[in-house]
Amino acid sequence: MKHLILIILVLFTDPVQLAKINGLKKEANQAYQDGNFKVAANKYSMLRDSLGVDEDEISLNLAHSYFNLGDTANAKINYQNVISSENKELQSIASQQLGVLAKNEQKLEEALSYLKNAIKANPKNRDAKYDYEVVKKLLNQQQQNQQNQDQQNEDQQDQKDQEQNQDQQQNQDQQKQDQQKEGDQKDQQNQEQQKDSEKKEGEKSEEQQQEGEKSEEQQQQEMDEATRQKLEEMNISEEKAKMILEALKNNEIQYIQQRKRQSSQQPDSDKPDW
Template identity: 45%
Template sequence: MKSILATILSIALFGGFNDIATVNELKNRAKKAYNSGDYEKALGHYIMLTDSLGVKDENITLNLANTYYKLNDTTAAINNYSNVLSSKDRSIKTVAHQQLGIINNKNKKFEEALSHFKESLKADPTNEESRYNYELLKKILEEQKKQQDQNKDQQNKDQNKDQQKNKDQEQNKDQEQNKDKQNEDQQQEDQKNKEGEQKDEKEKGEQEKKKEQGEEDEQKKEQKPEEQEGKPEEEKPANQDPSFSEKLKEMNISEEKAKMILEAMKNNEIQYYQQNKRKAKKKKDPDKPDW
């Protein structure tokens, strides 16, 4: 601020604000301060020229933008660079685009930066700094795009791989389910066949049993009446009758004696039946009539 006031006083002493010599003096002082790295002082001179003296000069605007850039005031720098982008002076236009490309590149606005570098080369194809920045940034963006495409392809491959894996798992699951169902159906079929075989065996056994019973019934029917009637009934042992022992006690007969008597009676009965059987088998006289 003090330097700006001193500048104003010195200008007044040299003959007023509108004097061309005064403007040229401020330009020289601003340029000298900028080149020496005294950007604050240079900024004061440029502001004096543009605001106080109302100088309309694209070179001063470009230098003012450069001074703001050196002071890290990128917003003010962008505004002043933008004011000279349409300049007919190619040297001013190429620098303005170049500097906007650098600022956008630092702000990671790579597409905008590349566009400004390209416009800078259009304005001045001999601008080697813009060409270098353009080629370098273009290569970086191409590598990034290539890497992005590779990542995208890898993601697609991984996604397809996961989808195929899920599909294979589903297919395996379906196959297992079908296999389990087939096993279950086979077990049911085996059980059904087993039950059918058991039923057939049971029916066959019942048929054989009925057949044997029928044969026994036929044999009984064919058996002679005398054989059926002549067969003595089996006697139950005397000692099976619970009252038999009491009766023997009343008759004063021992069990052994009673068994002897029963045995003798049984033998006599057998001899009687055998005699009748022999008489029945005696041949008839063929010369005599049946009646």
């Protein structure tokens, strides 16, 4: 049907216009073959945009020209225009090129999808099969690297968590040691305070005892002084007073001894006990 439309267009196209189109196609193809992709891109664009030539071959060559110029944005647009072509061979080439562009951008899953479509469209496309295997290996390697990176991140996180737990445990142990040390210091202070208190109490008791002894001694001295004064009033010397006291003590002893002898004698049984 498409070829019929082209034939009809050719029949109703101005011969001058047709000659211009054919000449421009020839120039564009020659520039492309010579590697002059900038000229080729300009001429293919002119054919499609200015002269209204809507052919898949021109869109594909235009895309190739942009691809070789490094203009990936315009290359993608024109390859996209071809992947829905009825020509399976052209469709396969366009899908393959989109897969290559995606691979270059490290979009490996997207690249693998385009390359699958390229192989489905044309199973004889060896280049598409080769690129598919390359991208598949790269994707597997990327996934493995991602798994390794995830595992490494997990290990690092586990190590970090372990270090944090160790730090927390060390902090807790240090806090316990500080609390124990503080408690020991308080106990020591309490013991020292208790010792000081006991020492002060001892010193106070000793002072009180000394004061008591002094008080007793003072009382004795006062009593002795009073006795001397009394003896002086009675006109008795201290020596004479001692002799009198000694005599009184001896008399008291004799009296006690006599009482003991009397109590030890048996009462006369013939006399009443009264």
